[in-house]
Amino acid sequence: MTTLTQPSVLPAANDACWCGSGRKYKRCHKSSEGRVQAGIVSPRREVPSTIARPPYADSGEVVRWNESAIKSPEIIERMRHAGAMAREVLRLAGQAVKPGVTTDEIDKLVHELCIERDAYPSPLNYMGYPKSVCTSVNEVICHGIPDSRKLAEGDIVNIDVTCFVGGVHGDTNATFGVGQIDTESRELIRVTEECTWRGIEAVQPGRPLSDIGRAIEDHAKLHKLGVVRAFVGHGIGEQFHTDIQVLHYFDSRNSVVMRPGMTFTIEPMITLGTWQHKMWDDDWTAVTADGKRTAQFEHTVLVTETGAEVLTGGAGAVSGFSPLAK
Numbered sequence: 302m303t304t305l306t307q308p309s310v311l312p313a314a315n316d317a318c319w320c321g322s323g324r325k326y327k328r329c330h331k332s333s334e335g336r337v338q339a340g341i342v343s344p345r346r347e348v349p350s351t352i353a354r355p356p357y358a359d360s361g362e363v364v365r366w367n368e369s370a371i372k373s374p375e376i377i378e379r380m381r382h383a384g385a386m387a388r389e390v391l392r393l394a395g396q397a398v399k400p401g402v403t404t405d406e407i408d409k410l411v412h413e414l415c416i417e418r419d420a421y422p423s424p425l426n427y428m429g430y431p432k433s434v435c436t437s438v439n440e441v442i443c444h445g446i447p448d449s450r451k452l453a454e455g456d457i458v459n460i461d462v463t464c465f466v467g468g469v470h471g472d473t474n475a476t477f478g479v480g481q482i483d484t485e486s487r488e489l490i491r492v493t494e495e496c497t498w499r500g501i502e503a504v505q506p507g508r509p510l511s512d513i514g515r516a517i518e519d520h521a522k523l524h525k526l527g528v529v530r531a532f533v534g535h536g537i538g539e540q541f542h543t544d545i546q547v548l549h550y551f552d553s554r555n556s557v558v559m560r561p562g563m564t565f566t567i568e569p570m571i572t573l574g575t576w577q578h579k580m581w582d583d584d585w586t587a588v589t590a591d592g593k594r595t596a597q598f599e600h601t602v603l604v605t606e607t608g609a610e611v612l613t614g615g616a617g618a619v620s621g622f623s624p625l626a627k
């Protein structure tokens with residue numbers, strides 16, 4: 302078998318594509334240039350039977366039940382533990398990011414780090430998701446599936462870790478640069494983390510959830526960046542996702558009032574261009590419609606009497622792009 306390779310001199314946008322399809326170059330191979338290409342997904346990793354599994358682990362089916370939005374002190378204590386663990390696993394996974402490392406190798410690492418800590422990696426078989434972590438490169442907005450693609454110098458990659466331990470989930474993510482990255486990507490990552498913290502700072506008992514989206518959207522707009530609308534933050538606890546939705550843009554209909562004891566994620570996805578997305582054929586990988594880069598940071602937060610406690614927080618930055626991290 303031979304593979305058709307791209308010639309060194311490319312046609313003009315309206316000329317025939319170099320591949321011989323007869324279509325205009327702009328309607329054919331031009332659209333995939335410089336875009337992330339899917340690699341090969343490795344066989345499923347096993348979790349030892351001694352580790353407590355969430356209800357979907359074997360079937361892949363997620364059956365939701367009615368879980369109180371306000372958590373008991375005992376559940377909150379368990380969520381602190383799961384949150385701190387997810388943060389640590391994310392930090393260690395971030396340290397493994399370098400040119401030449403495959404996203405599958407990051408999956409293997411996250412899988413093993415969870416198991417070592419007696420945690421089940423929550424993504425594994427969640428609605429059939431095939432891996433233990435999400436790795437979203439460059440224009441991939443979220444839910445990128447780890448595969449044989451090697452990280453390349455200049456890429457950006459979001460790693461989204463969720464640990465299920467003590468019967469509850471802790472969910473956090475961060476975007477990392479691979480080697481040296483360009484200034485625009487650096488700024489995108491920096492402002493996206495700021496957006497996440499602006500959202501966290503808007504958490505206040507007695508106020509509607511829409512305050513969070515307003516704070517995030519205002520900050521993104523100030524920097525002329527887009528806010529993805531199709532994916533939102535979520536209630537979390539004994540279930541990975543509960544019915545609470547946290548929009549990352551302002552919508553007055555996001556009117557649920559924050560109450561002490563509520564737990565949810567804030568996880569804005571911010572883009573260099575359009576907020577609109579497209580799905581890959583794998584039905585998981587969401588990419589920006591214009592192919593421009595996008596970044597994300599996520600924390601699991603608890604509403605307190607006075608504001609927010611960041612259950613996946615802690616001292617020090619996770620990514621190294623963290624002027625506001627606390």
Ligand code: MF3
Binds near residue numbers: 425434461462568
């Ligand atoms: N961790 C993601 C979130 O922030 C969810 C991943 S679901 C999976 O909500 F199935 F893709 F793993």
Ligand code: CO
Binds near residue numbers: 472566568
């Ligand atoms: Co989440």
Ligand code: CO
Binds near residue numbers: 461462463473474
């Ligand atoms: Co997540």
